[in-house]
Amino acid sequence: MTKKTYSFDHFPPREGTNCVKWDLRKAYFGKSDILPLWVADMDFETPDFIVDKIRERLDHPILGYTVRPDSFNQAFINWCEKKYQWKVKKEWMNFSPGVVSAVTMAVQGFTKPGDEVITQPPVYFPFFYSIKNTGRSLIYNPLKEINGRLCMDFEQLESIITAKTKMIIISNPHNPGGSVWTKKEFIQLGEICEKHQIMVVSDEIHSDLVFHPHQHLPFAKVVPQEKVKSISCMAASKTFNLAGLSTSLVIAPDAEVMKVYNQHLQVSHLNMGNIFGSIATQAAYTEGSDWLAQLMSYLLNNRNYLHEFINTRLKPLRMLIPEATYMAWIDFSGLELSQDRLNYWLINEAKVAMNSGTLFGQGGEGYIRINFACPRSLLQEALERIEKAIKKL
Ligand SMILES: Cc1ncc(COP(=O)(O)O)c(C=O)c1O
Known part of the structure; x- marks a missing residue:
């Protein structure tokens, strides 16, 4: 049997679905026009073989x-x-x-x-x-x-x-x-x-x-x-x-x-x-095995793209290469901004929503956590926004 190929390049708009990542931007960051690469869920569709099983169960109308x-x-x-x-x-x-x-x-x-x-x-x-x-x-x-x-x-x-x-x-x-x-x-x-x-x-x-x-x-x-x-x-x-x-x-x-x-x-x-x-x-x-293998391949490409982008176009920044997870821990200290200024700058000038390193306790000063589990186009846009904002510093 030929294996099904999944695309991770697009996802249905999440605004208005009561999702934390997109719908709480205003509440958490004070702005809605920012690209959300924060909360640890993915901007990819939950796979069809899972959603189909849920639908099948709904054919029986009692949910006791x-x-x-x-x-x-x-x-x-x-x-x-x-x-x-x-x-x-x-x-x-x-x-x-x-x-x-x-x-x-x-x-x-x-x-x-x-x-x-x-x-x-x-x-x-x-x-x-x-x-x-x-x-x-x-x-x-x-x-x-x-x-x-x-x-x-x-x-x-x-x-x-x-x-x-x-x-x-x-x-x-x-x-x-x-x-x-x-x-x-x-x-x-x-x-x-x-x-x-x-x-x-x-x-x-x-x-x-x-x-x-x-x-x-x-x-x-x-x-x-x-x-x-x-x-x-x-x-x-x-x-x-x-x-x-x-x-x-x-x-x-x-x-x-x-x-x-x-x-x-x-x-x-x-x-x-x-x-x-x-x-x-x-x-x-x-x-889930086949879908997961395809997901990991997409995430690996995103991880490598992010690393390359940082090394070539966001020079003062430095990224630890994650061996696992879809989170990258990025050292922004080269920009020489205080953490408050860094957080403000990311939201209001770069217009991206990410997690401040200080949330994670000691060792987080100067760092930002980026969630790269999203279509490449979204990741690229977020990075280009940061690049533009760095040029204006
Ligand atoms: C390390 C770790 N543990 C736990 C959680 C959250 O788990 P749950 O929603 O099942 O409580 C997260 C979510 O980001 C996580 O990264």
Whole structure:
């Protein structure tokens, strides 16, 4: 059978669909006439084999409470085996509406108020709120840049751990730096966590958006539970553009960890999920391989185009080449603008909406995160706007 070819060059207008990225420009940035390359969803159509399955379900007009069938679990188990050579068992799996809610439930379930929880900035900032807003103490182990890659600083990590440190939350692969953590890094991290009895929460939402030759490694595949207790949080939401369907998966290979997580899920009655999220996720993990390969090829071209554009036409800027994700972490410090002025300039003079680096915590000063999961024409226009604005500085 010939494979279907997908085009990523166009998408239907998103304005007026209540979408965060386009419809909240005015509310977030104060202007609507700016090109949005911020929120981490994609300006590509959710693939047809997913939307068709949702439509099919709508042929039955009752949308009552739902369960995830065995075929849902099996689709995910097969995906993990094929993509990460990781044998997941059904009893390791559970649900969460979102990855951030899973992270927060893990913080609440496995630490106490006053305990210390480590994050490694610059990092996906909702981790900070999962820790601080539940009364835990937020401790930073800033990443360090080595040869254009954000790396974990193990020496520094050892030096900040105290008797109160109970958990570390990692972004795997890393948002916003795009680092794909390696086996060597996980073994080192595992040794430190084992020594100090620290649990690892591994946010693996970007696990399928990895550029060749890098390979996603689930933390729990590398470091066994007998050494370090861990939870991995995964979803099809970023990969297949399903974030509005609020469906994610939690994998906890340790039975006691699963029991505690499950109690937290049940007490808030969040365990059921929604009909369309389950259907879409199952379809993604069953039929998604070919589409994903085409998506990754388009994203790789966009990543390389962006890098080349920055190096040749936006000289004072510098881009870290992401090994994964559709986010690029770009150093704007060469423009010598304060962060406030930089943010103002991007919105009002370049007319583009991107995420300010300082949102991501320490190490974000002077940086901007750009989402390059959009048609090339849109990315090109955004970059040309920045180029024009730089010329006027
Ligand atoms: C690293 C990371 N984790 C979690 C999320 C959000 O996940 P959810 O919407 O499932 O809570 C994002 C979205 O950008 C992300 O980049």
